Amino acid sequence: MAEPLLSLSGVTSGYGQIQVLWGMDLAVNAGEVVALVGSNGAGKSTLLRTISGQLAPSAGSIRFDGTEIGGSRPDIILKAGIAHVPEGRRLFRGLTVRDNLLLGAYLRTDKQAIADDLEWVFELFPILRERQRQDATTLSGGEQQMCAVGRGIMSRPRLLMIDELSLGLSPRMVEHLGNALVALNKAGQTILLVEQDVMTAFELSNRAYIVENGRVARTGASAELARDPTVSDAYLSI
Amino acid sequence: MSDPILRLEGVSKTFGGLKALTDVSFGLNEGEVVGLIGPNGAGKTTLVNVVTGNLRRSSGRIMFEGEDVGLQKPYQAARRGLARTFQIVQPFPAMTVLENVTAGALFGGGAASVGDARDKARQSLEFVGLAPLADRPAANLALAARKRLELAKSLAMNPKVLMLDEVNAGLNSSEIDGALDLIRKIADSGVTVLIIEHLMKVVLSLSKRLLVLHHGQLIADGPSREIVSDERVIEAYLGQKFAARLKEMHHG
């Protein structure tokens, strides 16, 4: 098998004195959807922040496409091809939907390709085209999530990381977004997904990691994990 | 049945041109646990804000214990016994857990002195199981503990009606189970509870009655089982797939 697109080995990280990740090992292959699930505070968001360069790992290595990126600045990692859609969407107030999307392409200079990609995002989420002149933070929660994902796509990442896709969204909206992600993956996008709702996570992904206390507790194909009674007892009681 | 403890009569709220609530009417009976669901932006949080005086209703009446409280300030609501939690938890970050709860007992709970309030705060912390963390700064708490703190603070205020805005969002299953027990315990002590939640598991396991908001309008109000199979609710909120999953669970 070829080298995975992203691979972490023995990554530790945290906030100042507080260590959160205790030696994480993880791999994402090109073309996959990988889900990260785990209890609250397990360190999922911390992991994504460490990958995207907002936090520097205190040990271990993070390799992306054959080069070490651990501890690099966020802009460098983004340039390398990793986009991070943060928890809570974090759209920019005071900027239109369109400007928010364009900010996703901040580091890019290929004007024509940017315009094409914008068009593509609008095709993926037609509601955004309708609302493109509206202040992004006046969208409803689901629309905001679409805008956030769209903004992530705009950097044309090779790996798209989404934190808490469904948090605070109505079940119907989650279904809708899930469909969009599947479409995106079909078009070749590699996705690393953090999701609190384990059922949704397993449905959307090929493989999953279960994170506990800053370490990987289980990993495997999503379909298998979903059938595993020990997993469903701990995580799947609706 | 006696008069509802809290009753909304034709309450509307507009933000500029946006109608966040339109002509909402319902009542909560004393001791009842009621769930409030609806899509994002339906107006759930706005409804709580209007009841507690954080926002001023545009029209309609809000009756609490037979009195129109539509013009009250938040602090008056708190003193009357209308407590709430925030969707985004709002502790006093630099104060200890105990001090946070003491504030609730002192101002909302009508404690006579800071000392008395502290005693009462200890009891609430005991009740929610946070007593061991009493002297930690609130800012250092993990999310689940922070949500518990929010509950303890509300409890210290001797609430008659407690409105919980997504207190379970972001908690994992075992944490949710703990929270459920706690909310049940609170309800058993006679407090009327209104739960806002997107997690159907929580809503359904606690409340026999559901209210559904959609585009600021109350589109359904009735027994939970009926509501979740109501076509309009499925269309507006649950979505077909989820509704099917729910149905399966009930049958299975």
Next chain:
Amino acid sequence: QEVIKIGAPLALTGGLADEGKKQDIVWKMWVEKVNAAGGLQVGDKKMKVELIEYDYQSEGQRASQLAEKLINDDKVQFLFAPFGSGHTKIVAGVGERYQIPTIACVASSESVFDQTFKHLFGTLSPNGGMTTAMVKLFKEKYPETKTIAVLGRDDVFPKSMAEGIAKAAEAQGLTVAYKELYPVGTMDHAAALSSIKATKPDWIYITGYTQDLILARKQMQDLGVTAPIVTMVTGPSYKEFTEGLGKLANGITSSSWWHHATSYTGEGVWPTTAAFYEEFKAKTGGDPDYVHGSCAAAGEVIADALERTGSLDKAKLRDAIAATDIQTFYGPIKFGPNGMNLPRELPIIQVQDETIKVLAPAAIKNADMIAMPK
């Protein structure tokens, strides 16, 4: 050997720094000259003079603090008050409390002297004398002058001048077409000047600090506001004004307390006005203005009182100063009951060809008045 100590809280930085530096220059000149001559005569011995200056940064509160420091820590026997009526009041209050004679060199508003202070003396004549004579002269020269517009800075001295001129003008039959004050900190006079323009006055009279007046003159030009007579008090008394405005200063009239063109003779280190002028010019390269003159004269007041008293006794010195009656290069100095120098005919000046000419009084007149150039 004992020395005579004179204390001076000065504005060496802050808003009044330029004025403060003028005081600093002449006082130092005076002290140097006195000490070179062996000191001041006190009784049968000569005593050196020590001048102790502190910068009060143009802040009133600090001025009073420093006056106190000078008296308590440095044990000065005399105080020189700083520039301006407001700060003079503050320092004079301290001097009064400690019964230290305070010579105010640059305060001309009667309100400073009407507080029954027994230890405050001022070398400037009351500014009341500046207005009546001016109206009279201008009316004589330009009998068709009917209306006057007055714009003044809301601050002790400029305000009293503005009110004074309006009163004097009315008393002599002129109509006051416009009279307003502008607050400290005004950076734009366009509104006031446009209003003045609309009243088409024969005479425009503006008071303020140099910086205000430069701005006002410039804006008058910009907005095409003019009148046959334009007076700015005390603008042309300062070389900063004429230098800052260049040609635009031409034609502007003003009054002053002293001008180096006058020729007085008297006692002290500089026997004649010319002697002072020469020395000043040699030292600084510029012309002295009334601030320089008045401050240097303040030293002579102290010298004279010491000589007459012959001792350093506080009470005697005060009485001696009160009884001052001397002639100096700056003119006669004799204090009235309120401690102010007696009124005298003050020079009325005009900028002509970018230099200062004296229009009155007749004794020192060196040019005829001209109308404002168009």
Next chain:
Amino acid sequence: MKPLPLYASLVVGLAILAAAPLYGDNYVVRTAAIVAMYGALATSWNFIGGFTGYPSFSTAAFFGLGAYVGALCQRSGVPMVVAWAIASVAVAAFAALLGGILLRLRGHYFAIGSIAVVELCRLIVSSWSSLTGGGDGLNLPLVQGTPEDLMRFFLMVMLVILAASLLVTILVDRSRLGFGLRCIHQNEDAAAMVGVNTTAYKVAAYTLSAVFCAAAGATYASWTGYIDPTDSFQIVLTVKVVVMALLGGAGTILGPAIGAAAFVLLEEVFWANFIDWNRAILGLVIVVLIFFLPGGLLSLRRRLMPGGAA
């Protein structure tokens, strides 16, 4: 701080100031009085700025209004001490009214609003010449007595004001009011939700922050004997007081007063020794303090004596 060391340091501090006439000349006594005055101003500011966390810049307005009300009363024949009392009460009432309006603003906007009050007061006082004398300023009757007696007298008055402000600080700190103000500081919405009448509490804090400033202003006016709008309503004064409080430790009981003492003394030293550069040196000290002592001087104690902190 535990009560005992707190009271001890408070008494020692006040005693050192009060004893100034015993160990220093008039100039030292004067400096002590100025320390006491700024101490009172900074302690007052602490109610709104430290406890409540509202960045108020109104100090100079209260100080100046106090000076003017006191001066006007004295000029119309009211005995001096009564005039001071009237000034304090009148300005407190003014602050309560103003607070009701201004405290609806938060954060930067409140800061700006409170600064604008200073400027507006200056402009209004200076244009209302019929009452205030406008730019001419006002003279007050000079207090009779030898300079030494007067200086001691005013030192004592300033000390009384300082002591009173500290006493009230201690009382507030231990009361419901203090608790509520700290809640507001932390999170105003949450405070309202637990039942704190935030408006009333904030107005109370704002009023407390005014009353001692007014007393100090009125006293200061009687002391100098002359006031004018420019010197009475100085933005610099306002900012200086805030810097003092931050320097000592905002929100602590003694911090602001200690900060005031440190600031005044530093100012004295620099400005006596570095005529041309005193302002810059003071600025440098401020910059350095922001970087190395962000919690104020009182945090030094905690750093030097870990475990000694309460």
Next chain:
Amino acid sequence: MAIYLQTLVNGLMLGALYACLAVGFSLVWGVLNVINMLHGSFIILGGYLTYFAWHAYGIHPVIMLPVVAALMFALGFALQRGLINKVVSAPVLTTLTLTFGLDMILYNAMTYFFTATPRRITLDLGAISLGPITLPVDRLLGTGLALLLTLLLYAVMRGSSIGRAIVAVRMDRMAAELMGIRTDRIYAITFGIGALMAGAAGVVFATIFPITTNVTGIWLGKAFVVCVVGGLGSVPGALVGGLVLGLVESFAGHWFGPQQAMTAGFLLMLVLLLTRPTGLVGVKGYE
């Protein structure tokens, strides 16, 4: 009638200058959340640089404009990068105190080196008469430059990706980092732009107003008022705020006398603070 027209024109010209003076201050406040007490001194520093270049070497202010702008940008950038960035997320009072301290140093240095003597550049460009109204050419030029600069900045903020990045950083620093935006650099650039605009205003002002350190506080005060009137952090806000303030001062000065002109400005600001804290054209959430 003529007098009203003249008053209107006076107000608009003054207003454009106010806008130019305030826009940098507003941006720094809005984006960095820093009330920059140095702003007044920056303006005067720009003025001094222009004056001395003109006085000593006869360099025309218009030529000095880009030079001063570049120098001031560098100064602002360096100050932010080296000092202010270290406390940029601290509470208002901390950053305000820091810039206050820095201002004391700059003020002192300028007074020391340049003295307090008011300086002014006299261009003597005359005036144009349009019927009953008079338009002084140098002020007109200043107004034009001020407007041009402000509009230029608007274009940059609106159309360029740096502009979008500035807004993004202002709204959500963390999320901006995820867009690959280097926030510390954007902060420094923003502070640099703030200083640049102050310096540019100083160049324009040197030909119109006396340049002296005594007036730093006055200009800072105007910047405050303009920001609140127009709304924080946006270029159109500063423009509208400046024009409104200029008009209010001009008309108040005409109707109620110059003594009330500044009072009217401050009253307007207080009223707006209380009724529309977002300012006349402010966007919700910009506070």
